[in-house]
Structures are given as C-alpha cells and as structure tokens.
Amino acid sequence: MEKRYWSLLLMGALLGTTACQNGNKQTTEDQSTTIETPVKTEETKLIVDSLTDDKGNKLNLTFDNTAGTATVVFGQDTIHMTQDTTASGIQYSNENYTFTEHQAEAILTKNGTVVFFKSK
Structure with a gap:
C-alpha cells in the first residue's frame, strides 16, 4: 500500500510539473507572437x-x-x-x-x- 501511495504521488508530481511547463511554454510563445505582431507600413499618412x-x-x-x-x-x-x-x-x-x-x-x-x- 505504501509503495502504491508513493508511486501515485510521484506520478502526480511529474504530471503537474509537465503541465506547468507546457503552460509556461505556451504563454511564452503567445507573448513572442504578440511582440512580433505589429507590422510597419510605408504608406503615406x-x-x-x-x-x-x-x-x-x-x-x-x-x-x-x-x-x-x-x-x-x-x-x-x-x-x-x-x-x-x-x-x-x-x-x-x-x-x-x-x-x-x-x-x-x-x-x-x-x-x-x-x-x-x-x-x-
């Protein structure tokens, strides 16, 4: 029982860490896309x-x-x-x-x- 408890705890921790890393990675990608979004045009105003x-x-x-x-x-x-x-x-x-x-x-x-x- 104790072995199963530690295995589940370890898997939960790994899953949580992976989910957090993916979430941060997604945010970083969205931020870099936002930064690159403005397009400069040479039109006469x-x-x-x-x-x-x-x-x-x-x-x-x-x-x-x-x-x-x-x-x-x-x-x-x-x-x-x-x-x-x-x-x-x-x-x-x-x-x-x-x-x-x-x-x-x-x-x-x-x-x-x-x-x-x-x-x-």
Missing part, C-alpha cells in the same frame, strides 16, 4: 480637415505626416508649408504663412498678421 471661423471663412487642410508637410487652401490661396518642431500642438510654416494648432485653437498668420482664427 494623409489627414484631411476643414475649419470655419466665426466670420464664415473656411480653411481646408491636408496634412502629410510622412513628408511633414501641410497644404492649406484659404480663399483663393493654396499654401504649402513644412512642419516645424514644437513641444506641443502643431506648427507648419513657409516664408509668408504660419499655421499653428494648440488646445483647440487654430491660427493662420500671413507675414505676422492673423488672417484666420478658430477657437473651440
């Missing part, structure tokens, strides 16, 4: 938006996040700008225009003069 200020002026915006550029259509003008580095918000500019957006305020200036202002 375009964002199209439009804003209308309190005066009824409309600003059509197209942002190309891959190239770091923005195209703004304001009235009869089509304005091409490049992205500037900012701590927060966004800013695009060229030699005459600057477009900034920060905390729901969008401002377009021409040679330092505000020509478009939209606040939430």
